[in-house]
Amino acid sequence: MRESTDEASRDIDAVRALLTHLDPAPEAAPTEADRQRGERLLAAVQSSLDHPGIPPVRSSRRRRGRRGSRAHALAVAVGVVAAVTVLLVGFTVLRPGEPATAAPLLPAPLLTVTSGDHDAATRALARAAAQQRTVAPAGTGPVLYTRRQTYGLDVAVARHQATTVARTTIVDMWRRADGSRHIARHLQYVNRVGADVGGPRPADIGSGQTEFPPSPPDLDPAAMPSDASRLRARLAARTPAAADSFGIAGNALSDLSLGLTSPQQNAAYYEVLAQLPTVFDAGPVRDRAGRPGHAIGVVVSDHTSLVVGTEYLILSDTGTPLTIETVDTPDAPPGLRLPPGPTVETYTQLFTTSHVQAVGDTS
Structure with a gap:
């Protein structure tokens, strides 16, 4: 036997x-x-x-x-x-020869630390900024093309009830010279992840293509200055009610997650982040695409909120942003009815940022 x-x-x-x-x-x-x-x-x-x-x-x-x-x-x-x-x-093909996978629902966080060496973080950010200042933008043409994979929890609330779903999406964006954008979304996964508490159905955001008019210059990452002082002032002015380090950090990382910034603009964003007291070194890590990088942690909400929110900016050895991930600790916000433990709120993996000749081109 x-x-x-x-x-x-x-x-x-x-x-x-x-x-x-x-x-x-x-x-x-x-x-x-x-x-x-x-x-x-x-x-x-x-x-x-x-x-x-x-x-x-x-x-x-x-x-x-x-x-x-x-x-x-x-x-x-x-x-x-x-x-x-x-x-x-799951499996989704980004383009021939460039496969990417849709992460499992409620993926394990890449990192969960909420504090670390601040001086090491400022040195790492200064080094990445210096590297990016010498990098030429990729490609040629009047249209800026980006490709990224996003994961996020989507919550619909009504009558004191909520429904939580998780979505993983591939997003292609073409930004024209006038600032208008064409966006193509390719939905990989969507599913309920919270306890069923009778909430409304979340918005039906799936695959499809959409046109967007130009954004105001102060809200368009591609139009932001490459000087750190001017950039910080613009980021602070964007949300006057949250112009502290939390607000500036959140705005900076939100911009970087779109993949629209040039290497020189990246450098300015890193220099702004290095000025914030809530940044810390989170050490070497591989992102969800298996790419090696170095993580900088940034606390974006503290114990005065329901949870501590920490965003991790993962940089390549040339200073290029690879992944930005937001993790709630020690648990997800209670209204989401998710299992206990550190929870990935969002992540964005950046795959391509390049100038191309026309909308629809990818190289």
């Missing part, structure tokens, strides 16, 4: 290894032996399913029952592993 159990366990491991291509971050790549064993097992299961009335050729009824049970168990295992993998991982 132990030998049969061990063999079944090896079968399940082989099938799981064969399905690792569905996992964007497998623990280990399957070996050639795993692949061959998994392919044989899948072929056997498929044959059994295609011809259910044909009994396996065995001289013992006991052996025949064991073989049938094993085939059935394998069929169930394959189906469960595949279904769970697809449901939790």
Whole structure:
């Protein structure tokens, strides 16, 4: 019996290894032996399913029952592993050769620390700013194109009731020279994630294309100055009621998350962030696309709010912004009815910022 159990366990491991291509971050790549064993097992299961009335050729009824049970168990295992993998991982193609995955609902935070070395953060931001000052904008043309992946909790509230859903979306944006924008959204996932407390249905924001008129210059990241002093004044003036470090940090990171800023503008944003007392060094980390970077933490709300909100700006080794993630600690706001523990409120992964010739071009 132990030998049969061990063999079944090896079968399940082989099938799981064969399905690792569905996992964007497998623990280990399957070996050639795993692949061959998994392919044989899948072929056997498929044959059994295609011809259910044909009994396996065995001289013992006991052996025949064991073989049938094993085939059935394998069929169930394959189906469960595949279904769970697809449901939790998902897959969306950004463009040929550039795959990206939709994160599971309620993904684990990349980071949860809420304090750290302030001086190290200012040095890291100054270094990134100096690097960005020497970088030339990518591409040529009158249209600025960006591509990003966004995740966020969407809450609809009415009559003291709420419904919370999580959305993961690929967003393509083309900003013309006059400031008008064409945006194409490709919805990856949307699902309820909070307890059902009878709230209204959230807005139906799905895939589609939309035109937007030019934004006021003070609200358009692409039109912001590349001088840190002038930039800070503009960010503070945007929200006079929240012109403290929390408000300035929130506005700065919101701008950076759109991917519309040039390297020189990035440098100014980093210099502004370095002036804030709530920034701290969060150390090296890989973002959800697997890209290595260095994280700067910025506290954007403190204990005077329902939760502590911390945004993490992940920078590449050249100072390019890769990911911006907002995490609520120690729990999500209570009205969302989410499981306890640090909760990702939003994240944005930036993939492309480049000048192109026309709307619709990506390179």
